[in-house]
Amino acid sequence: MRIVVAMSGGVDSSVAAALLHEAGHDVIGFSMQLYDQRESPDAWGSCCSISDLNDARRVANTLGFPHYIVNFEEEFRKSVVDNFVSEYAAGRTPIPCVHCNSGLKFATLVDRAAALDAEIVATGHYAQVDQDPATGRFRLRRGVDRNKDQSYFLFSLTQAQLAKASFPVGALTKPEVRGHAARHHLAVADKPDSHEICFVPDGDAAGFVTRQLEHGDTGPEPGPILDTSGKTLGQHGGIHRYTIGQRKGLGLSTGVPLYIVKIDAKDNRVIVGEKSELGRGELTASRVNWIDGAPPAGPIRAAAQIRHRHTEAPGMLTPIGDDRAAFVFDVAQQAVTPGQAVVFYAADSVIGGGWID
């Protein structure tokens, strides 16, 4: 079978390609160039930098299958970066990887693959996709390596997208993946994992957003930092610099540690409180994608994960219409952050997910 593998130049997608090639598939490697790689004052990005793209090419040459670098700058800006900047500017904390997966890898890249008669697009995600033997519907499940699981970032895939998706490393642990890389003598076998948002390599999302906003008409505006009783404690330099639960970098000197409990974009205010004020017992989510294609029939017991690094917390999931949901935690959770994704699980299967209101 002809399969396009999205290759970032990292060890996971390299091994995904190696395993498929080894299994006898007609593999074509695609690396997406997502932003301007030339040196310029506006240059940004580091993962999928030229050296990463070249690493992917070297892997393809080592294994002996064709590899192409495709220019998705325009699509990436439209479907990922613009949203990232506008969400931050509105005081929310977005997750660009979700949009990249459903709007680029399993959309534009699937179209490109189809043009080459490749029906499947594989990635190096730690997640599993399979078909329910009873219904034939596709299921999205956590990767076997719970520390590396990336199903959280894939919740917005539709049935049609899952039908074309393959995650060859989802059934492996990271050490196993590195073992396969070494066995195939891949140059990337010992390459460190990337953790940051790929186009914000220094981890300074606020700085990135500031630079992007400065190119536009509306610059970031300073405003007040208040406590929960409404008392002004200081000034902030633009709400995009802050995220719920943040403690450092507030520039406040108070006796007790204070955390951001709310970002009020409408009035350009940041509200801080003590740790106890951070907890929330419930949330609602919008633009919910149900993996099965339709919401559960009624309220069901489930677990909700509200950040990539959050251990899912049990509670009651109630669908609201077709694309909204409410979730009541059994135990209040810290830092429920508007704009972040919430993903609902039944055991290791993704039921669906959406964006925290």
Add this chain to the structure above:
Amino acid sequence: MRTASILEVHIVTPVRIYLDHNATTPVDARARDAMVRTLTQEDFGNPSSVHYYGQRAKSSVDDARAAVAALIQADPGDVIFTSGGTESDNLALRGALDARASEGRRHLVVSAIEHEAVLNTARALEKQGWPVSIVRAGSSGVVDPADIAAAVTPETALVSLMHANNEVGTIQPILEAAAIAKSGGAWFHTDAVQSAGKLPIAAREWAATGVDLISISAHKIGGPKGIGALWIRRGVRLSPTATGGRHERNRRAGTENVSGIAGFGAAAAAARESLAADAERTAALRDRLEASILSTIPGTAVNGDPARRLPNTSNVSFDGVEAESLLIALDLEGVAVSTGAACSSGTLEPSHVLKAMGLPHPRTKNSLRFSFGAENTASEVEHVIGILPPLVEKLRRLSRAVAAR
């Protein structure tokens, strides 16, 4: 299905057809042999050395210089070797501005369809404070000499206009432009990297019209990569960009790339011999492919003045087709073509040449370049003619389906 290595003799080698000679050419066997000779035991010398070994190396360099000079109808003494077309262009532009600044001539004129080696050097110089004018091209991919005339001022140090464009193949009015430059007291440079070996170049004769500097490169004419030349009209005192030893008439310091130079020389001799025949052959192949595309695939058009082109080059737009996808689909079928402009990572960006010609945005992204060479055959062209229409049709069908979503 993969098979054990013992069975792999049964695997059919895929067809491989190379139609990207404007990017680079296969190394001519005579060039390869000449290079190997300079790498043997007695020919390793430094051409600057006085002794036997040095003399042998110096002879190889001199023979090659004579052959390269013959290709462009120049005196060998006016040809200096560089690391390639890009360095030749840099030396011409930077060397001219630096040399003429003291006369109060600091202004540079280039065209918008130059190769990046000229265009980005001009932009870099502009950032450093040199005044630069970039002259537009017409929709046919040819620069109007009147636009050059309008750009030249009493402060102009150098006008640079390519001999033939690498992407669409259009031949530029360099002699008219050179005359305009000369009458304004400016020097004139032409980047002939893409035309050398495809069109006659007559340096001595052109010098009378006002041509002062000509860049050429070995790997476009069957020579190795990493070696080029700049012809400098006698009397033009260019400032060097690389300083050091007194190599190449003090214009380009650094121990000569003897094997590269030898390969360049052999390739130039071969190219000179076969220039007319190659031009006729490649033009016939090119015209056959183009006529077939235009008649069998609707929504196609040739970019650049078809009557005023390199004989081997065809740049064609396929409406509704992402050139990147068509290029990849063709490569998977064993056919190597190009979109003309490739950036450092090997990915594609809309062509600055097609943009400068005023083509609408979609067309800058759906154009492919086919560039032929001496080793291409009629049966290769027929093979491409056979696979191209269904590929284009499939890509169009898919992009219509995507657009309809």
